[in-house]
Amino acid sequence: MAQLKASPACSTRATAPSFHTTGHLYHHFWKAKPSSFKELGLRTSVGANKLQVIKAAARSDTEVVSETTKAGGLRGKLNKVVLAYSGGLDTSVIVPWLRENYGCEVVCFTADVGQGIKELEGLEQKAKASGACQLVVKDLKEEFVKDYIFPCLRAGAVYERKYLLGTSMARPVIAKAMVDVAKEVGADAVSHGCTGKGNDQVRFELTFFALNPKLNVVAPWREWDITGREDAIEYAKKHSIPVPVTKKSIYSRDRNLWHLSHEGDILEDPSNEPKKDMYMMSVDPEDAPDQAEYVEIGLESGLPVSVNGKSLSPASLLAELNEIGGRHGIGRIDMVENRLVGMKSRGVYETPGGTILFAAARELESLTLDRETIQVKDSLALKYAELVYAGRWFDPLRESMDAFMQKITETTTGSVTLKLYKGSVTVTSRTSPFSLYREDISSFESGQIYDQADAAGFIRLYGLPVRVRAMLEQGI
Amino acid sequence: MTQLKASPASACSSLAIAPSFHHASITTGHLLRHQFSKAKPLSLKELGLKTSVGANKLQGEIVLSQLQQFTGVIKAAARIDTEVVSETTKGGGLRGKLNKVVLAYSGGLDTSVIVPWLRENYGCEVVCFTADVGQGIKELDGLEAKAKASGACQLVVKDLKEEFVREYIFPCLRAGAVYERKYLLGTSMARPVIAKAMVDVAKEVGADAVSHGCTGKGNDQVRFELTFFALNPKLNVVAPWREWDITGREDAIEYAKKHNIPVPVTKKSIYSRDRNLWHLSHEGDILEDPANEPKKDMYMMSVDAEDAPDEAEYVEIEIESGLPVSVNGKRLSPATLLTELNEIGGRHGIGRIDMVENRLVGMKSRGVYETPGGTILFAAARELEFLTLDRETIQVKDSLALKYAELVYAGRWFDPLRESMDAFMQKITETTTGSVTLKLYKGSVTVTSRKSPFSLYRQDISSFESGQIYDQADAAGFIRLYGLPMRVRAMLEQGI
Numbered sequence: 001m002a003q004l005k006a007s008p009a010c011s012t013r014a015t016a017p018s019f020h021t022t023g024h025l026y027h028h029f030w031k032a033k034p035s036s037f038k039e040l041g042l043r044t045s046v047g048a049n050k051l052q053v054i055k056a057a058a059r060s061d062t063e064v065v066s067e068t069t070k071a072g073g074l075r076g077k078l079n080k081v082v083l084a085y086s087g088g089l090d091t092s093v094i095v096p097w098l099r100e101n102y103g104c105e106v107v108c109f110t111a112d113v114g115q116g117i118k119e120l121e122g123l124e125q126k127a128k129a130s131g132a133c134q135l136v137v138k139d140l141k142e143e144f145v146k147d148y149i150f151p152c153l154r155a156g157a158v159y160e161r162k163y164l165l166g167t168s169m170a171r172p173v174i175a176k177a178m179v180d181v182a183k184e185v186g187a188d189a190v191s192h193g194c195t196g197k198g199n200d201q202v203r204f205e206l207t208f209f210a211l212n213p214k215l216n217v218v219a220p221w222r223e224w225d226i227t228g229r230e231d232a233i234e235y236a237k238k239h240s241i242p243v244p245v246t247k248k249s250i251y252s253r254d255r256n257l258w259h260l261s262h263e264g265d266i267l268e269d270p271s272n273e274p275k276k277d278m279y280m281m282s283v284d285p286e287d288a289p290d291q292a293e294y295v296e297i298g299l300e301s302g303l304p305v306s307v308n309g310k311s312l313s314p315a316s317l318l319a320e321l322n323e324i325g326g327r328h329g330i331g332r333i334d335m336v337e338n339r340l341v342g343m344k345s346r347g348v349y350e351t352p353g354g355t356i357l358f359a360a361a362r363e364l365e366s367l368t369l370d371r372e373t374i375q376v377k378d379s380l381a382l383k384y385a386e387l388v389y390a391g392r393w394f395d396p397l398r399e400s401m402d403a404f405m406q407k408i409t410e411t412t413t414g415s416v417t418l419k420l421y422k423g424s425v426t427v428t429s430r431t432s433p434f435s436l437y438r439e440d441i442s443s444f445e446s447g448q449i450y451d452q453a454d455a456a457g458f459i460r461l462y463g464l465p466v467r468v469r470a471m472l473e474q475g476i
Numbered sequence: 477m478t479q480l481k482a483s484p485a486s487a488c489s490s491l492a493i494a495p496s497f498h499h500a501s502i503t504t505g506h507l508l509r510h511q512f513s514k515a516k517p518l519s520l521k522e523l524g525l526k527t528s529v530g531a532n533k534l535q536g537e538i539v540l541s542q543l544q545q546f547t548g549v550i551k552a553a554a555r556i557d558t559e560v561v562s563e564t565t566k567g568g569g570l571r572g573k574l575n576k577v578v579l580a581y582s583g584g585l586d587t588s589v590i591v592p593w594l595r596e597n598y599g600c601e602v603v604c605f606t607a608d609v610g611q612g613i614k615e616l617d618g619l620e621a622k623a624k625a626s627g628a629c630q631l632v633v634k635d636l637k638e639e640f641v642r643e644y645i646f647p648c649l650r651a652g653a654v655y656e657r658k659y660l661l662g663t664s665m666a667r668p669v670i671a672k673a674m675v676d677v678a679k680e681v682g683a684d685a686v687s688h689g690c691t692g693k694g695n696d697q698v699r700f701e702l703t704f705f706a707l708n709p710k711l712n713v714v715a716p717w718r719e720w721d722i723t724g725r726e727d728a729i730e731y732a733k734k735h736n737i738p739v740p741v742t743k744k745s746i747y748s749r750d751r752n753l754w755h756l757s758h759e760g761d762i763l764e765d766p767a768n769e770p771k772k773d774m775y776m777m778s779v780d781a782e783d784a785p786d787e788a789e790y791v792e793i794e795i796e797s798g799l800p801v802s803v804n805g806k807r808l809s810p811a812t813l814l815t816e817l818n819e820i821g822g823r824h825g826i827g828r829i830d831m832v833e834n835r836l837v838g839m840k841s842r843g844v845y846e847t848p849g850g851t852i853l854f855a856a857a858r859e860l861e862f863l864t865l866d867r868e869t870i871q872v873k874d875s876l877a878l879k880y881a882e883l884v885y886a887g888r889w890f891d892p893l894r895e896s897m898d899a900f901m902q903k904i905t906e907t908t909t910g911s912v913t914l915k916l917y918k919g920s921v922t923v924t925s926r927k928s929p930f931s932l933y934r935q936d937i938s939s940f941e942s943g944q945i946y947d948q949a950d951a952a953g954f955i956r957l958y959g960l961p962m963r964v965r966a967m968l969e970q971g972i
Contacts, residue, residue, distance in 0.1 A: 395869075403902070461837045463838070
């Protein structure tokens with residue numbers, strides 16, 4: 001497996017207002033500052049060039065901000081806050097900032113969703129050094145795969161034709177755990193380090209709203225004056241907070257058991273091709289083995305249960321496939337996507353194990369589901385993906401669509417063998433005890449079930465409207 | 477309740493024979509060989525033209541001259557069908573091979589003739605089966621005597637009214653299933669419950685086949701047979717109308733006389749009707765021309781709006797998890813609740829539906845339906861959902877309801893696709909609990925009150941005042957981001 005470089009759980013971006021469609025909401029605007037205004041409307045990445053767009057956006061936003069700017073209404077009223085903590089620069093700075101500005105205790109929380117062992121090293125020490133009263137770590141890998149990834153896989157949920165929802169699925173499991181931890185430690189608020197430009201703020205906060213509408217939410221990036229990495233480092237020094245000694249990465253990354261995402265730097269220009277050395281979970285197809293590898297996936301009722309005949313737990317199964325897929329260059333996805341908050345963004349994803357699983361489930365369904373069922377299921381999958389992307393995991397609508405998916409995939413049991421070769425996945429075999437494919441029907445011979453003479457009647461009635469319309473046009 | 481006039485509740489319209497097709501997936505179930513009628517010039521002439529029970533027999537030439545715009549249609553259809561029929565005509569492959577057949581029996585002329593015809597042509601015993609789905613007590617009078625007189629070895633009657641409402645009507649109501657904007661699926665829902673019972677009866681009496689009196693031009697043949705296929709793919713199916721030489725009412729009467737079968741003494745109705753607890757359908761006669769308005773005396777379940785009371789009546793419907801449980805505070809069983817609403821709705825002229833629909837077998841047909849109680853229930857469920865479901869959920873639910881209705885109409889009740897969509901509907905309506913009060917007045921239904929403990933409507937949010945949950949200042953951020961793509965597009969167009 002590729003060695004991971006450290007990266008913060010959320011992208012480092014300039015702050016911007018966000019919107020919320022439901023629940024208990026305290027909205028915070030950051031204090032006016034001329035240099036900050038200029039950066040509104042444009043994501044600030046280390047080294048990004050300023051563009052003309054800045055001026056137009058700043059002009060309009062100046063007027064609006066001056067009308068609605070206000071300080072956080074919760075300041076001085078919070079007792080204890082649970083912070084989603086990665087140990088990176090941003091979240092290390094948020095700890096003292098919360099203590100300084102809200103006068104509260106800070107409990108750091110880190111969810112292990114498979115971001116890698118290095119990401120979890122020395123976290124407790126880092127948290128304490130930043131001023132946290134404690135660090136809570138929970139291993140959520142099995143829950144993440146079983147209760148979040150697998151339902152999306154069963155539904156066939158893919159966002160905007162390509163994105164396999166890696167970050168979208170991880171946020172609700174983390175946010176849910178934060179609500180649980182807040183209850184356990186008696187906290188009256190939760191906080192996250194997401195910027196106002198991303199989707200994750202919505203995913204975190206909609207989950208908080210759905211699970212505990214009384215919980216207060218603090219989102220420093222939408223409130224504070226810190227504008228970027230240099231500001232954060234300066235703040236840390238001023239408050240004697242150790243700056244994490246990590247290799248400075250030019251990309252913004254997020255990793256979990258399902259995927260690794262890359263954003264920023266040259267990727268911000270969609271006319272640029274990613275550089276070879278950016279990738280971490282998968283090898284270049286050009287460098288993959290010259291020999292194909294075959295992998296057999298066993299599924300039961302729409303969910304994977306085994307790899308090459310070996311039964312594995314959800315998380316272990318996925319880890320195994322990530323390794324197999326990664327060495328064959330499987331699962332690279334490069335796309336420009338529409339974010340929930342309205343902008344377009346460029347992202348490159350590596351989802352090796354997930355790509356294999358999606359192919360397996362899709363191929364098995366072609367045996368077990370009839371034409372019309374596939375049409376309805378695929379139509380619902382589009383909506384399902386949209387809801388997950390929008391952070392509506394705990395919405396009754398997604399839950400009800402999941403009830404449909406669970407029911408319709410009862411017969412999606414069997415096995416699929418896939419050929420992995422230099423970045424591509426091809427199906428080579430599929431079997432199912434519930435297969436609706438019958439060789440005695442498909443073959444050229446006539447049989448008892450399919451009587452070829454029936455086609456005459458079928459065609460005459462299937463084509464009746466066509467004939468009536470043609471007769472009308474021809475005045476017959 | 478309005479006193480109903482008796483009419484033969486033939487399970488299907490009496491239509492001239494024509495080949496049919498089955499929408500079932502070819503990969504499932506046992507599909508019987510297709511039966512074609514023997515070639516006969518008169519039959520061919522009538523292909524494409526519906527003959528109604530009691531309609532005057534018109535000479536083909538007269539019909540052609542009166543329906544000049546369709547002259548070519550008939551000739552072309554007949555011409556093509558002659559060629560096809562001559563290629564594929566064959567006798568029923570099951571003749572002489574069946575031991576006992578369960579027949580869907582109404583006691584009308586058609587099904588009374590089918591009994592001896594089956595015995596004569598298939599050499600089998602015939603068990604008549606009648607399902608009580610609320611077609612009315614008169615329809616069930618003296619059935620056993622009639623069946624025996626026709627040659628059946630026995631008659632089985634099952635009261636399926638509660639099952640029909642609870643297991644078939646209510647799921648459709650909860651789903652909001654309406655076909656082609658208007659049709660509340662009254663006949664479509666009744667056929668699977670009848671067909672399922674036939675499969676059960678076939679097992680009980682040891683029958684190896686089932687038979688129905690549906691013509692090859694209607695939807696019901698599909699609904700019956702897809703249900704048979706889904707529940708017992710080994711069961712044989714006999715559909716006389718797609719096989720025999722009998723072309724209409726006069727032929728049937730002649731056959732009955734020849735075989736000493738008592739011809740049912742029923743008032744000759746010019747319409748073809750089907751009734752159950754949910755609805756009464758009317759087809760045929762002047763309705764066959766969609767340019768005609770139905771006549772006042774055709775209706776049976778509802779009074780004319782003009783004749784309804786000048787005073788409105790208010791009715792309160794209570795619903796729990798998407799299903800109705802009480803009327804005006806009185807808790808009732810599913811069938812009783814519907815019966816009560818049919819009576820209330822009928823006296824106010826509620827629920828008349830006049831439409832031209834696309835049949836599964838490809839043609840367009842004209843039908844008029846009376847669904848008084850069902851119309852009230854649909855209004856109640858819809859109004860309550862406005863309180864309990866958010867915008868996007870309503871959009872998805874309504875989208876699925878279109879598909880759900882299509883599947884039910886197509887006879888796919890036992891398809892896993894409908895069952896899975898029902899799993900969605902059951903889940904999403906968990907919070908659709910509360911009560912709705914409706915005003916019934918001269919044919920119209922209006923909502924006057926709705927309440928629910930799960931209401932997402934909150935006056936403290938909707939009202940003009942600001943509050944803790946809805947902070948008006950939030951709208952600034954919402955609008956800026958909701959409108960971001962719009963602004964970017966405008967900036968692009970203006971070269972900014």
